[in-house]
Amino acid sequence: MADASIIPAGITGMFDLLSPVAPGWGANLLRGLVRSLQIAFGAFGMGLIIGTFGAYAKLYGGPIARDLAAIYTTLVRAIPELVMIILLYYAGTDLINRILEGMGYQRVDISGLVAGIVVLGFVQGAYATEVLRGAIKAIPQGEIEAARAYGMPPTLMMRRITLPAMLPHALPGLANLWLISTKDTALLAVVGFSELTLETRQAAGATKAYMTFYLAAGALYLLITLFSSVILEWVERRARRGMPSVKEAH
Amino acid sequence: MSNALGETEIEVPIETFPIHKEKDPSRQASRLPPHRIVLILIGLALVASAALFMRWDWLPQYGGLILQGLWRTIWILVVTVVLGFLLAVPLGLAQASGPAILAIPARAFCTVIRGTPLLVQLWLLYYGLGSLFPQYPWIRGSELWPYLRQAWPYAVLALTLSYAGYEGEVMRGAFASVPKGQLEAARAFGMRRFTIFRRIWLPQAIHRALLTLAGEAVLQLKSTPLVATITVVDLYAVASRVRQDTFLTYEPLLLLAAGYLAITAIIVFLFRRVERLIPSKLG
Numbered sequence: 328m329a330d331a332s333i334i335p336a337g338i339t340g341m342f343d344l345l346s347p348v349a350p351g352w353g354a355n356l357l358r359g360l361v362r363s364l365q366i367a368f369g370a371f372g373m374g375l376i377i378g379t380f381g382a383y384a385k386l387y388g389g390p391i392a393r394d395l396a397a398i399y400t401t402l403v404r405a406i407p408e409l410v411m412i413i414l415l416y417y418a419g420t421d422l423i424n425r426i427l428e429g430m431g432y433q434r435v436d437i438s439g440l441v442a443g444i445v446v447l448g449f450v451q452g453a454y455a456t457e458v459l460r461g462a463i464k465a466i467p468q469g470e471i472e473a474a475r476a477y478g479m480p481p482t483l484m485m486r487r488i489t490l491p492a493m494l495p496h497a498l499p500g501l502a503n504l505w506l507i508s509t510k511d512t513a514l515l516a517v518v519g520f521s522e523l524t525l526e527t528r529q530a531a532g533a534t535k536a537y538m539t540f541y542l543a544a545g546a547l548y549l550l551i552t553l554f555s556s557v558i559l560e561w562v563e564r565r566a567r568r569g570m571p572s573v574k575e576a577h
Numbered sequence: 578m579s580n581a582l583g584e585t586e587i588e589v590p591i592e593t594f595p596i597h598k599e600k601d602p603s604r605q606a607s608r609l610p611p612h613r614i615v616l617i618l619i620g621l622a623l624v625a626s627a628a629l630f631m632r633w634d635w636l637p638q639y640g641g642l643i644l645q646g647l648w649r650t651i652w653i654l655v656v657t658v659v660l661g662f663l664l665a666v667p668l669g670l671a672q673a674s675g676p677a678i679l680a681i682p683a684r685a686f687c688t689v690i691r692g693t694p695l696l697v698q699l700w701l702l703y704y705g706l707g708s709l710f711p712q713y714p715w716i717r718g719s720e721l722w723p724y725l726r727q728a729w730p731y732a733v734l735a736l737t738l739s740y741a742g743y744e745g746e747v748m749r750g751a752f753a754s755v756p757k758g759q760l761e762a763a764r765a766f767g768m769r770r771f772t773i774f775r776r777i778w779l780p781q782a783i784h785r786a787l788l789t790l791a792g793e794a795v796l797q798l799k800s801t802p803l804v805a806t807i808t809v810v811d812l813y814a815v816a817s818r819v820r821q822d823t824f825l826t827y828e829p830l831l832l833l834a835a836g837y838l839a840i841t842a843i844i845v846f847l848f849r850r851v852e853r854l855i856p857s858k859l860g
Contacts, residue, residue, distance in 0.1 A: 390612050390613075409802045410833055414834065417830075418826050510693070513695075541705045542701065549688075
């Protein structure tokens with residue numbers, strides 16, 4: 328290291344710790360980052376599917392489906408995510424295994440990745456329900472009536488009219504949900520799933536360089552957020568082509 | 578059909594078919610549709626079976642601890658919401674109308690807080706900052722040291738900063754949305770800048786932000802259990818301890834969820850009361 332003398336010792340030590348090759352912990356952090364992103368993608372996708380069904384149940388469902396959807400969104404949005412995660416992660420896997428044993432099957436080991444996606448997806452679904460419901464209500468209802476008048480079956484109408492027409496209205500809310508989803512993956516550290524936050528904690532604990540690693544993790548999360556916002560902004564601009572801008576509409 | 582009263586004629590509408598008057602809405606609401614009665618019965622049956630068939634014998638033993646945890650959760654919630662809001666007002670004001678030298682740091686602060694998970698912020702402050710302090714003898718010698726050794730100041734600091742970051746963004750929008758004419762009128766009255774802020778700008782901005790503030794207060798409540806990960810004994814930490822002591826899976830968690838539901842209901846109720854206090858005739 329020729330120029331090591333110029334850089335203060337503390338800084339070089341910091342970069343040594345974060346380097347991706349063996350003595351550094353960079354590789355661990357990156358592995359955690361990939362896992363976090365996997366969970367965030369999975370949970371967001373599952374949330375979208377649940378949210379679509381939830382929104383349809385709330386808008387077009389019978390009285391019972393409507394009430395059940397209302398109970399789901401109210402409960403999930405009022406109970407802390409951490410409690411939901413613990414409840415579904417421990418109690419959920421326990422319940423599934425009890426049911427499987429009751430039916431005479433073997434116990435299964437549910438992988439952390441799947442459990443994390445399902446748990447966070449269930450939480451995301453409640454928020455996505457509200458976002459999509461609002462977006463569907465923002466479509467000029469004549470479009471839906473016209474589709475119905477053409478005799479479109481409900482699924483075709485959903486595919487051709489409702490979902491494309493609601494997308495620009497839903498995108499700001501969904502963008503927000505995606506950012507929440509990336510940040511909520513950190514909560515899985517509490518139940519012992521080794522995503523970015525837990526990897527950071529282990530690296531920090533092993534090296535005692537707490538400040539370095541938590542700052543690095545914060546920077547990685549911030550990068551995800553900033554990078555996502557750039558992409559989401561572009562997607563939103565594309566989806567809103569030809570529509571009056573939000574600012575003018577006010 | 579029409580009867581003459583002196584010279585003026587009062588027209589009486591002709592009823593060709595009986596028009597049912599709009600039923601009293603309060604009476605209509607009190608009558609439950611049958612499916613909802615069934616749902617309520619199912620819910621009551623679930624609660625009753627939970628009370629009967631699950632183990633609740635640990636409750637009296639941990640009652641005091643649970644109340645303590647509940648108190649600490651509410652205490653942290655109230656303190657961080659109040660402090661965070663006080664911090665959010667200057668943050669929002671700086672972004673809405675401050676000079677660049679104030680607006681850019683304020684925006685950067687909000688972006689960083691909103692772009693990173695609260696858990697990482699909390700651990701950065703507690704483990705990171707907390708591990709730096711003991712290296713300096715003058716900090717250890719100072720009068721703050723007994724507090725800096727405990728966990729709760731870090732919890733309060735992290736939650737306050739987080740609330741301020743989210744709320745600063747909300748207040749920016751609220752300050753920016755107060756009509757300019759209001760401020761111009763205040764200036765025309767000869768009000769000083771601080772008086773304009775205190776009498777005109779801030780109250781209207783708060784009124785605009787009130788609904789969001791209520792939602793953010795619920796979100797803040799949902800963030801409080803994170804402080805249990807840095808050894809602050811709140812409601813969540815008590816439930817975790819009961820689970821470890823008694824090996825019960827469901828009961829403490831269900832009680833915990835019910836506790837948070839109750840606090841959420843109280844927050845929503847309180848904000849609705851506050852909202853009703855403010856006369857809402859804004860355009």
